[in-house]
Amino acid sequence: MNGNIVLTDPTATPARILQLYEHLELYSAGDPPANTLFVLGRPPLAVLATGSGDQLLLIDPPADARQRFRLPEQTAALFTGPPQETGLPQVQTTAGGVAHIRIGEHLLDIYSQRSGNIVHLPALGILCGGQFGSDATLPQLAPASDGSEELDTLRLLARLVKERQIQLYIPQTGLQAGERAEVMRRLANDVAYLHSLRRVVPALAQRGDEAETSASVADSLLPADRNSLHCRRIHLANVQTLLGQTGQKRATT
Secondary structure (H helix, E strand, O other): OOOOOOEOOOOOOOEEEEEEEOOEEEEEEOOOOEEEEEEEEOOOHHHHOOOOOOEEEEEOOOOOHHHHEOOOOEEEEEOOOOOOOOOOOEOOOOOOOEEEEEEOOEEEEEEEEOOEEEEEEOOOOEEEEEOOOOOOOOOOOOOOOOOHHHHHHHHHHHHHHHHOOOOEEEEOEOOOEOOHHHHHHHHHHHHHHHHHHHHHHHHHHOOOOHHHHHHHHHHHHOOOOOOOHHHHHHHHHHHHHHHHHHHHHHHOO
């Protein structure tokens, strides 16, 4: 890998490849685009002479990464959301922890949550926010979540955007953003969406007719600019998750 993303079949999937910095490239494929950040660690010549090769970290790789890309032997995966099976070794993280790792010349701060990871490259001002801050999709509640953990993650993202010099925000799905105001607007939309779910769904579920509640809430609380089939599926899953949480609380009281 000579500083470039190498596809095994360049004609297979239309994609956009953007070189952000030396040894740091963004691969985006699909509509809306699914983003994979390639972080390459290339050893100096003195170390290379000992037989040590390139190191590559893929942030949010596709499931077929080993077939789609020509990868060096020392390649690992890190997911900002629920991990997928890629056949690649995965960086192990602990929910609630913060890890600092180096890949070649790049330093990465990894903020781990139960539902995924936030990855910050402080020297370059790049922030990978996972499912949050997308212009194309909605945040999805983790199983058995009441939304509080997702809101905590959004607060962390907002704090990083406010306190650090963020030059580029990369969601797991959707277009990247370079303006701080745009990133904050997206995060605020996610917060408003989750607050509306947490405020309305449990209250309506208390009426007892949860099937009817699910159908009515799905239409009334879905943001107007998130009406794709993909977003509707996420939204319905979120409603069902909150209904399940409400049902469990009622059963224990």
